[in-house]
Amino acid sequence: MMWFDLALGLGLIIAAIGVFRSEDLFRAVVLFVTFGILLALTWLRLQAPDLALAEAAIGAGITGVLLLDTLGVFRQHEQDINPRSSSQLPDISRQWAANVLALIACISAAGLLAWSLFNTLKMPAPHHNLVTVVEANIAYSGVSHGITAVLLNFRSYDTLLEVAVLLVAIVIGIGLRERVTTSANATSDEGQSKLSEPPALLTSLVRLLLPLLLITAIFVLWAGSTRPGGAFQAGALIAAAGVLARLGQIDIAARVTTILRLGLTLGVFIFLIVAVSPMLTGKPFLTYPAGWEGTLILLIEFMLTISIGLILLSLFIQAPRPRIPAPVRNAIPATGPNAETNKGGDQ
Amino acid sequence: MTLLNIFQTLFITIGCLFFLIGTIGLLRFPDVLTRIHALTKADNLGLGFIVIGLIPSMSTAADIAKLIVCWVLILAASSVSAFLVANQHIKKSKEFKDHDVV
Structure with missing residues (x-):
C-alpha cells in the first residue's frame, strides 16, 4: 500500500x-479534474470519506463542469478574447521582473511554511483530543456520525456561513446575468443560443440517469x-442531475422565477429560523432544543440539499454568458454617435 | 492460495491489462475514432473483468449488486459519451470538408 500512496502523492503534485x-x-x-479525483482518492486513503465525497462531487465534478462551460464560452469568442494570441515579442526585461517576483513569492511562502511547521512542532500537545471530545458528546448531538455532529451541531455556525457564502455567490451571478441580458439585444440571442437537437441516445441516457441520481442524492442525505x-x-448530486438534464435540453431552472429564488434561499432561511428561535426563550444562538436535535438537523439538511x-x-x-454577436456589442460603446446608426440598420 | 484466489487474481490481472492496452491505444492511435475504440475497450472489458474478479470478495448480496450497478452505469455513460464524441468529430470533419470544397 505504501507504493500506492507514494504514487498517489506524486500524481497529485504532477497534476497540480x-x-x-x-x-x-x-x-x-482536464488536469484540474484529474487532480480533484486524485485528491478524493487521497482523502479516502487518509480515512476521510466525507471529504473524499465532497471533493469528488464538488471539487472535481461541479467545478470541472463550470470550468469546461467557461472554456466553451471562451472558445466561441476566441478572436476577441484569446489573451495569448496577441503575438507581440516577449518583453525580456518584463519577463525577468515577473520571474524575480515569482521567486521572491515562492521563497517567502516556503519560509512562512517552514516557520509555521517549526512552531507547530514546538507547540505543546493539545490538552484535549478533539476526536475523543466529539465521541464523548455525540450522544447529545442528535446524530450518530461524528462529522455530521460537528458540521451541524458543534460547529454549525461554520456551516451556516458556508451556505451563506454560496448564496451570496449565486446572487451576484444572477445579478450579473440580469445586467448582461438587459444590455444585450434580447431577440438576437434567442436565435443564437438555440442549440441543435441533442442526440436521442443522450436524451434517453439522461432520462435513465435522472431518477437514479435523485435517489442517490436522497440516500446520501439520509446516510x-x-x-x-x-x-x-447530496446537493452536488442534485446539481449534477440538473446539469445532465440541461445537456439533454430539459429545461430546469432556466429562468429566474420566484420559485427558483425561494429554492435558492430556502436552506439559509430555515437554518436561520432554527438558529434564531431559541433566542426567544433566552438561549444562545444556534442551540437546538433538547430532544429535537436529530429532527431539526435532518430538516436543515434537507432544505440545505435543495438549496x-x-x-x-x-x-x-445562470452564469452570465457573453452574447454571441460580440463584435457588434463591443462596437456600441466604442463609437458614440455611430451606435445609433448601427441600431437603426439592424432594425 | 485457494482456487478462488487464483481465479480472482487472474480476472483482475486481465482487467488491468485491458486498461493498460486501452491507455497505450489512447496515446498511440492516430485519430479520434480509433482512440475512442481503445478507450471504450478499457472501460467495458477492463472494468468488467475487475468487477468479476472482485465479486467473490464481497460479503453481502447488496455489495455485489452495487458493484454490478457501478459497472452497468459506467458502461452506459462511457458508450454514450463515446458516441457523442464520435458524432461531434464526424460532424466537424464534414463541415471542414464542405468548407474545403466551397
Missing part, C-alpha cells in the same frame, strides 16, 4: 504542476446522520 504549466486551457481543465454523506454531497443543489446548478445555468 500540469494545471499551472499547461499552455492549452482545455488540457489545464449523513449515521455514515459519511450529508447535505453538501445547495439549486445554487450549484444555477451557477452553471
Whole structure:
C-alpha cells in the first residue's frame, strides 16, 4: 500500500504542476479534474470519506463542469478574447521582473511554511483530543456520525456561513446575468443560443440517469446522520442531475422565477429560523432544543440539499454568458454617435 | 492460495491489462475514432473483468449488486459519451470538408 500512496502523492503534485504549466486551457481543465479525483482518492486513503465525497462531487465534478462551460464560452469568442494570441515579442526585461517576483513569492511562502511547521512542532500537545471530545458528546448531538455532529451541531455556525457564502455567490451571478441580458439585444440571442437537437441516445441516457441520481442524492442525505454523506454531497448530486438534464435540453431552472429564488434561499432561511428561535426563550444562538436535535438537523439538511443543489446548478445555468454577436456589442460603446446608426440598420 | 484466489487474481490481472492496452491505444492511435475504440475497450472489458474478479470478495448480496450497478452505469455513460464524441468529430470533419470544397 505504501507504493500506492507514494504514487498517489506524486500524481497529485504532477497534476497540480500540469494545471499551472499547461499552455492549452482545455488540457489545464482536464488536469484540474484529474487532480480533484486524485485528491478524493487521497482523502479516502487518509480515512476521510466525507471529504473524499465532497471533493469528488464538488471539487472535481461541479467545478470541472463550470470550468469546461467557461472554456466553451471562451472558445466561441476566441478572436476577441484569446489573451495569448496577441503575438507581440516577449518583453525580456518584463519577463525577468515577473520571474524575480515569482521567486521572491515562492521563497517567502516556503519560509512562512517552514516557520509555521517549526512552531507547530514546538507547540505543546493539545490538552484535549478533539476526536475523543466529539465521541464523548455525540450522544447529545442528535446524530450518530461524528462529522455530521460537528458540521451541524458543534460547529454549525461554520456551516451556516458556508451556505451563506454560496448564496451570496449565486446572487451576484444572477445579478450579473440580469445586467448582461438587459444590455444585450434580447431577440438576437434567442436565435443564437438555440442549440441543435441533442442526440436521442443522450436524451434517453439522461432520462435513465435522472431518477437514479435523485435517489442517490436522497440516500446520501439520509446516510449523513449515521455514515459519511450529508447535505453538501447530496446537493452536488442534485446539481449534477440538473446539469445532465440541461445537456439533454430539459429545461430546469432556466429562468429566474420566484420559485427558483425561494429554492435558492430556502436552506439559509430555515437554518436561520432554527438558529434564531431559541433566542426567544433566552438561549444562545444556534442551540437546538433538547430532544429535537436529530429532527431539526435532518430538516436543515434537507432544505440545505435543495438549496445547495439549486445554487450549484444555477451557477452553471445562470452564469452570465457573453452574447454571441460580440463584435457588434463591443462596437456600441466604442463609437458614440455611430451606435445609433448601427441600431437603426439592424432594425 | 485457494482456487478462488487464483481465479480472482487472474480476472483482475486481465482487467488491468485491458486498461493498460486501452491507455497505450489512447496515446498511440492516430485519430479520434480509433482512440475512442481503445478507450471504450478499457472501460467495458477492463472494468468488467475487475468487477468479476472482485465479486467473490464481497460479503453481502447488496455489495455485489452495487458493484454490478457501478459497472452497468459506467458502461452506459462511457458508450454514450463515446458516441457523442464520435458524432461531434464526424460532424466537424464534414463541415471542414464542405468548407474545403466551397
